[in-house]
Amino acid sequence: MNPFAGGSEPCLAGCTEADLLGRIRRWLGAACPPPPHGIGDDAAIIPANRRSLVLTTDPVIHGRHFDASVTPAQAAAKLLRRNLSDLAAMGARPEAALVSLAAPPQLRLDWLEGFYRALGRECRRWAVDLVGGDLSGTDGFLGAFLTLTGRPAGRRLLTRSGAREGDWIYVTGDLGGSLGGHHLSFKPRLEEGAWLAARRSVHAMLDVSDGLGKDLPALLPAACRAVVDASALPVALAAHRQAARDRRSPLDHAVNDGEDYELLFAVAPGAAARRLESAWAKAFTTRLSRIGRIEAAGRSDPRIVIAGETDGLESALHGYDHFG
């Protein structure tokens, strides 16, 4: 849906801020607690909690993260889920969100209604309180900036650091071709992330959002490289479909496309890894792939080596670069 009024559709230009805020609170519904715990005061108050606080932020921007082919409900779901995926990668559960909207006068009110109603539904679905935000006018730019707070799901949070030489590397789900639809329909791996953080054999974790090739180095300890087995990579059907349309291989898509929103983690090798695999199979239907291993490496070695039949994949492991 095109967010901008072309002719007679009611749009932001006809609203006062107070009117708009009233509508938004109505659209958000039960997702927004009464003030001072929700929208309506200078700041929102979250009751005390003995656990650590986990904070993350990610936007959706028109022309970058969504366009006129996307429904406002899909844009809203993507906004919240991108942030949920970051909490999942820490082993955290969500608590509260603030959303800042920057929008031009020609933004259609029915687009905005669809967006906030869906955001309210998504917040309830994932047990998030929408507690505050901001509305700012722009000359054409449309973006929504969400900040999400969370708390540890269990006793332990899992960071990107902590992987060791010899660890196996695992990834959830499938990789590549996300723009074919996955980027609008993915489910953040909150349950899986909480489960993994509770297992001591899992040493480090992150979410794959810019592509395996770009994100994997963050998992590697100093003086180590990742040796990835090409045949073990869970290449998504969508990556094959994309490859059939362009001149890139399915493997290239799996390694370099962004927006997978899967969990990538390092596990102690041997019996611990085997126990994890069999417990996983009982707990989840989510695909789990052991894609490689962390090995010692010299300074000048590449940080990632793709071993096996690489199907023409060049050494260009770039992922998605926002400004390049």
Add this chain to the structure above:
Amino acid sequence: MNPFAGGSEPCLAGCTEADLLGRIRRWLGAACPPPPHGIGDDAAIIPANRRSLVLTTDPVIHGRHFDASVTPAQAAAKLLRRNLSDLAAMGARPEAALVSLAAPPQLRLDWLEGFYRALGRECRRWAVDLVGGDLSGTDGFLGAFLTLTGRPAGRRLLTRSGAREGDWIYVTGDLGGSLGGHHLSFKPRLEEGAWLAARRSVHAMLDVSDGLGKDLPALLPAACRAVVDASALPVALAAHRQAARDRRSPLDHAVNDGEDYELLFAVAPGAAARRLESAWAKAFTTRLSRIGRIEAAGRSDPRIVIAGETDGLESALHGYDHFG
């Protein structure tokens, strides 16, 4: 300083995201704790704290909150201080911030350096840890969206609700003409806010950011109006200067201009208010003005009455409207 490259100045277009992130962490310096407590993981971890959490968010947007006449350091200071003012109005102290930048390829690197270096200095000055954020590309829009967390300064947080019929209304500092310079140089009233929240005679508080006329109704209980004494309003010198240039009166500017970032609060009348005034004079040099009173009102009465010599001020108490 014009944020956008006109010719040969180095700008975002020449940067990879990894390069840019490295620069930003260097520019922020000590304001950014090491991961996982600062930038560098999927989310930031804030150690457990037994107090409630207070959350607020406000952006600065090029063309709205700053322009080419403003230095990047001023834009950064304004960004943080706008949010600090919201915490001040709750009686909270800041803890951690996340900042999302949305910027086009032509953004000058020296502008960005000036912005982040100043943001780092400001964070240290106000004891804020800058713990995370995001970088997104745009087609021309430039904005920075900050979310700030805080904790109660003392035992009590002060909300907008709680004022009673008969309460006196007070405001700190001066009002009006902020665009003459105050909007770039104001000091958030953190100490004053914490002090006020500790006094039981203060019933409710908020910060004046959209103009007294627009913000004051939020302080009023149901079936009440504010009767403001025109002669008691602390009209800023800048409001007089603005009035000398346009056809509006100084009082009009004091009531309707935005961006004052002062505290507006309701106090139990009588001896409690007198004690507060004399204790204030010993604690602060900040101006304190008793500007009016909360009175019972009928449904059809205006919510604000300006009594006394109103110097041509019309009943249009509109404040600043972002979309009107």
